[in-house]
Structures are given as C-alpha cells and as structure tokens.
Amino acid sequence: MRAMVYRGPYQVRVEDKDVPAIEHPNDAIVRVTLAAICGSDLHLYHGLMPDTRVGHTFGHEFIGVVEQVGPSVQNLAVGDRVMVPFNVFCGSCWFCARGLYSNCHNVNPNATAVGGIYGYSHTTGGYDGGQSQYVRVPFADVGPTKIPEWMHDEDAVVLTDAAATGYFGAQLGEIAEGDTVVVLGAGPVGLIAAQSSWLMGAGRVIVVDHLEERLEKARTMAYAETLDYDELDDVVVELKKQTDYLGADVVIEAVGAEADGNFLQQVTGTKLKLQGGSPVALNWAIDGVRKGGTVSVVGAYGPIPNAVKFGDALNKGLTLRMNQTPVKRQWPRMFEHVRNGHLTPREVVTHRFPLEHIAEAYHVFSSKLDGCIKPLILPDAA
Amino acid sequence: MSESDIPSAYVRDKRTPPPSREELRARIPGWGVDLDPADRPSYPRLQYPADTGAHWDFPERQPGSEGREHSIEHAFVTPVFGTAQPLRGPSGAIRRYAYRRFSEGRLAHWLLLVVGDRVDAWEHHLQSFVSGRPDVPASGVRTESTHGGVRSRRGRSDVRHQLLDPVVVTGPWVAGAGVVVLGVRRLLRAVRG
Numbered sequence: 001m002r003a004m005v006y007r008g009p010y011q012v013r014v015e016d017k018d019v020p021a022i023e024h025p026n027d028a029i030v031r032v033t034l035a036a037i038c039g040s041d042l043h044l045y046h047g048l049m050p051d052t053r054v055g056h057t058f059g060h061e062f063i064g065v066v067e068q069v070g071p072s073v074q075n076l077a078v079g080d081r082v083m084v085p086f087n088v089f090c091g092s093c094w095f096c097a098r099g100l101y102s103n104c105h106n107v108n109p110n111a112t113a114v115g116g117i118y119g120y121s122h123t124t125g126g127y128d129g130g131q132s133q134y135v136r137v138p139f140a141d142v143g144p145t146k147i148p149e150w151m152h153d154e155d156a157v158v159l160t161d162a163a164a165t166g167y168f169g170a171q172l173g174e175i176a177e178g179d180t181v182v183v184l185g186a187g188p189v190g191l192i193a194a195q196s197s198w199l200m201g202a203g204r205v206i207v208v209d210h211l212e213e214r215l216e217k218a219r220t221m222a223y224a225e226t227l228d229y230d231e232l233d234d235v236v237v238e239l240k241k242q243t244d245y246l247g248a249d250v251v252i253e254a255v256g257a258e259a260d261g262n263f264l265q266q267v268t269g270t271k272l273k274l275q276g277g278s279p280v281a282l283n284w285a286i287d288g289v290r291k292g293g294t295v296s297v298v299g300a301y302g303p304i305p306n307a308v309k310f311g312d313a314l315n316k317g318l319t320l321r322m323n324q325t326p327v328k329r330q331w332p333r334m335f336e337h338v339r340n341g342h343l344t345p346r347e348v349v350t351h352r353f354p355l356e357h358i359a360e361a362y363h364v365f366s367s368k369l370d371g372c373i374k375p376l377i378l379p380d381a382a
Numbered sequence: 383m384s385e386s387d388i389p390s391a392y393v394r395d396k397r398t399p400p401p402s403r404e405e406l407r408a409r410i411p412g413w414g415v416d417l418d419p420a421d422r423p424s425y426p427r428l429q430y431p432a433d434t435g436a437h438w439d440f441p442e443r444q445p446g447s448e449g450r451e452h453s454i455e456h457a458f459v460t461p462v463f464g465t466a467q468p469l470r471g472p473s474g475a476i477r478r479y480a481y482r483r484f485s486e487g488r489l490a491h492w493l494l495l496v497v498g499d500r501v502d503a504w505e506h507h508l509q510s511f512v513s514g515r516p517d518v519p520a521s522g523v524r525t526e527s528t529h530g531g532v533r534s535r536r537g538r539s540d541v542r543h544q545l546l547d548p549v550v551v552t553g554p555w556v557a558g559a560g561v562v563v564l565g566v567r568r569l570l571r572a573v574r575g
Contacts, residue, residue: 009503011519012522013521047500055466090441102435106441142436198414266540304493360522364432
C-alpha cells in the first residue's frame with residue numbers, strides 16, 4: 001500500500017508499506033477513503049514531539065471502509081463505512097469507564113500521561129496513522145462509528161478531531177449565558193470553538209489571529225468579532241479595552257505549541273527547540289481572561305516543559321481546564337448540531353491533496369500558503 | 383472621566399449588558415441550544431457510559447509484548463499497543479535507555495528521546511544516500527512557486543522568524559557535510575603521510 005512516511009524534521013514522503021494486519025482479536029483493518037492533516041501533525045513534522053520515529057505514518061483524522069475484522073469484533077462488519085475518533089481507547093479501563101476516553105490506560109505503553117492516538121509518535125503508543133491507504137484500528141467495537149447516511153464525508157472526517165475538539169473546548173470554558181468568549185486561533189479548532197460558544201449561550205465571541213483569510217472565515221462562518229494581532233501593539237491590552245478592562249469571561253486557547261506572536265518564544269521554542277514549543281497563546285489566554293475567569297486549553301502541547309506564566313494564573317484565581325478530546329463522547333450531540341446546521345465542520349476545508357502529494361500538502365499547510373486552513377488527503381486520487 | 387465613564391471592572395456590574403436572547407437567536411443559528419450544561423456531552427467531567435462497546439473487563443492481551451519498551455510508570459506493557467517502527471540501531475539503544483531508566487516525570491527521559499529522534503533521522507539519511515532515493519533537507523518546497531509563497535506571506539509578522547527556517551532546516555545538513563569534508567581531508571592527509 002502507499003503511505004505517508006516521516007523521514008526527519010521537515011521531511012515527509014510517500015512510500016510502499018505492508019498493508020497492516022490484525023494483531024489483536026478486536027482489531028479492524030480500515031481502507032482509508034479520506035484523511036486530513038491536523039495542525040498538531042505539524043508539531044511532529046517540525047520535530048517537536050519526542051519519540052517520532054523515521055518511517056512513522058502520521059494521521060489521526062480519517063474515515064474509511066472496514067476491510068477486515070478480528071475474531072472478537074461484534075459491532076462492525078466488512079464493508080461498513082466508518083469514522084474513527086483520533087483516540088485509541090479500550091472502553092473498559094478506570095478512565096474509559098468514567099468517560100475519559102482520551103486518557104485510556106490500556107493502549108499506550110510508552111506513556112501514562114497521554115492516551116493512545118493514531119499516527120502521533122510513539123509517545124502516544126506507536127500506532128501508524130491514517131494518511132495511508134489502510135490503517136489498523138484497535139478496539140473496533142469501541143472506537144469507530146458507522147457514518148450516518150445523511151452525513152457528508154468531509155463533515156465526518158473533520159468530526160474525527162478538529163470539530164470535536166472545538167466543541168469540547170467551548171465546553172471546557174464552562175460558558176454561562178451572556179459571557180464574553182475570546183478564542184485564540186482561527187484554525188479549524190478555533191472556528192468550531194467559536195461556533196460552539198454561541199450554542200452554549202455566549203453573548204459575545206471574539207476571535208484572535210493574524211491571518212486575514214482565517215479571520216474572514218471567523219466572521220462569516222462563526223459570526224465572530226475579530227482581532228488581527230499583527231495590527232495591535234499589545235493584544236492583551238486590546239482585550240482589556242474590548243471588555244471594559246475586565247478581561248474576557250472565558251478564553252479558549254486553540255493554538256497550541258507553535259504559536260506566533262512573540263519572536264523570542266517562537267525562536268527558542270520552535271526553531272531552536274530549547275523549550276517544548278512556543279506558549280505565546282497560552283500566556284495571552286492567562287493575561288487576557290478576567291480574574292476568576294476560565295481558560296480552556298485545547299491547543300496541543302507535548303511533554304517537554306514550556307515557559308508559562310503560571311503565577312499570573314494563580315494570582316488571578318483562574319480556572320484552567322484542558323484535555324485531549326474524548327471524541328466519541330461528543331458525537332451524538334454534535335451529529336444533531338451538524339444535521340441542524342448549527343455546526344458546519346466542512347466549511348473549514350480549503351485544500352484537497354492526493355496522497356502522492358503529501359510533501360506538498362505538509363509544506364503548504366505548515367507555511368500557511370495559499371490561504372490554507374484545512375487540507376484533506378485523498379488516498380486513492382492520482 | 384465622569385463616574386458614568388468608569389469602566390465595568392471598577393464597578394459592580396457590567397456597563398453594557400449582553401444582547402437579548404431574541405436578538406442573539408435571530409442572528410446566530412442555534413444560539414443557546416446547549417445553554418443548559420446538562421445538554422453538553424462533557425458535563426459533568428466524570429460520567430459512567432452505559433455501553434462503550436467493550437465486552438470485556440480487561441482486554442485480551444495482544445501477543446508480542448515481550449521486550450517492548452514501556453514507561454516505568456506503567457505496571458506492564460499495556461494489553462494493546464502499536465507495533466510500528468520497533469526499536470533498532472543506535473537510536474533504538476538511546477530510546478530504550480530513556481524508557482528503562484527515567485520516568486515521564488524526568489526531563490532526561492524526554493531529552494534522550496529527542497536525541498534518539500535526531501540520531502534516527504541521521505541513520506536513515508545516511509542510508510538514503512546509498513539507496514536510490516536520497517533524502518533532501520526539506521520536502522514540498524516546490525509549492526513555494528505553485529501555491530504563492532511570496533504572495534501568501536505578504537505582510538505577515540511570522541515572516542520574521544520564518545526567515546530562520548532555511549537555517550534551521552539546512553543547518554544540520556551543512557554542518558554534517560562539513561564534518562564529512564573535514565574527515566575525508568584528514569583521512570587523505572593521513573594516507574599521504
């Protein structure tokens with residue numbers, strides 16, 4: 001089969017690999033019909049995530065058709081069209097039994113601090129991902145869901161992570177009616193977080209980014225006010241002015257470990273790798289939220305420490321909430337919202353690349369060329 | 383500044399009330415449909431799902447866990463695990479030491495894994511030079527011409543640090559080439575006496 005392969009920082013290509021095999025009785029093999037590159041894949045691509053091995057196939061956002069099932073699989077059959085949450089999870093450990101699917105303890109031998117994720121280094125379990133023609137899906141009775149007949153494939157693939165994470169991020173903000181919500185980052189997660197904030201009763205939603213095409217999308221897709229931090233001397237001061245010097249009631253950090261906006265943090269964090277990425281957005285969130293407010297963090301960070309302004313968070317009495325998204329838990333309610341048109345995941349998609357052009361897709365997305373917000377990967381396109 | 387101009391932060395209530403429900407519902411599709419926290423799937427944080435699909439208490443163990451690296455904060459290799467890219471070569475030895483010696487709570491664990499990553503990359507780069515498909519310092523750069531490299535960056539503040547990318551990406555390759563050249567020169571001098 002053909003699969004995306006990591007060759008080292010800033011280097012990916014397509015190679016022939018063996019089709020994955022059933023390795024556990026509850027495995028399924030899924031033929032991938034559509035995949036996506038996530039912003040967090042760029043952390044791997046840039047060499048920021050420890051234990052990213054040469055030969056690894058990335059990709060934790062994918063949908064496909066069940067090609068083969070293990071002997072204990074009961075809920076799926078060959079030929080089913082399925083969407084697969086980015087989490088690998090068992091459904092039965094202490095954490096899964098309490099709904100914390102993203103914190104499953106039975107699927108990632110390499111670390112206890114993070115659950116299993118497809119195609120996201122050995123730090124999350126060493127599973128090859130879905131930017132390929134076939135992928136091994138463990139716990140087939142637990143993770144995948146059959147794609148509803150009415151659902152568009154591009155909605156389905158974005159729901160496997162980005163959209164679910166945006167919706168989850170708004171929930172972590174514990175939004176109350178009339179709250180002013182600031183969303184940092186107008187990528188796919190931030191855009192859905194902004195849409196979701198309205199569903200939870202926000203009175204005002206402000207999205208911060210510096211790429212005009214993303215801010216435009218925030219205005220048209222999420223009905224949000226926008227701030228371009230490139231045009232501001234100090235984004236935190238602007239947020240204070242915008243909120244009558246209170247600060248936002250809720251800030252959703254939807255950027256993660258490669259935030260722009262501070263040259264020193266960018267260079268030390270993402271170029272020289274002297275810290276675990278650049279936590280600029282997280283620090284803006286802490287400084288931009290009001291005292292006693294809530295910061296929701298759904299931007300992805302790795303295990304290496306960052307220079308975060310924890311003292312400000314303490315002294316402001318903030319509630320900091322965060323997690324990897326337990327995707328499947330979000331789906332039943334999200335499906336209603338998508339069907340009703342209240343959430344529009346596929347609106348974030350801007351580019352579609354054949355798998356054979358994976359290197360080009362990564363470069364365009366990484367460098368944010370051509371207005372790229374969300375690139376999809378078509379495994380069988382020429 | 384008159385008293386009525388004093389910002390909200392300094393008085394009891396917000397000066398500007400949020401728009402009414404009716405106004406928001408008219409403007410925003412679906413406004414407030416998840417207003418009640420009970421309708422939000424992750425509220426409360428801990429829930430006990432009736433059926434996750436699991437029909438086991440502890441999953442059957444995947445074969446092949448013998449010798450597989452695992453965090454020493456785990457009691458054992460988890461019952462299911464990834465089998466992609468098993469440890470091998472010098473990078474594998476570094477990574478195995480990181481897993482065996484240091485917990486996830488120790489920075490040394492992660493820094494050794496990063497060192498292992500870089501060694502891994504160079505093992506494969508060197509192998510690629512004797513293969514029919516040598517690695518290049520950056521892949522996909524031709525999209526700079528096909529996808530508006532200059533146009534897309536116009537006016538963006540991140541261009542300042544993106545200027546460092548060529549140095550960050552090609553620097554190790556230039557340094558590696560320098561080491562090879564110096565080594566070959568020394569070798570030739572030694573051979574010539």
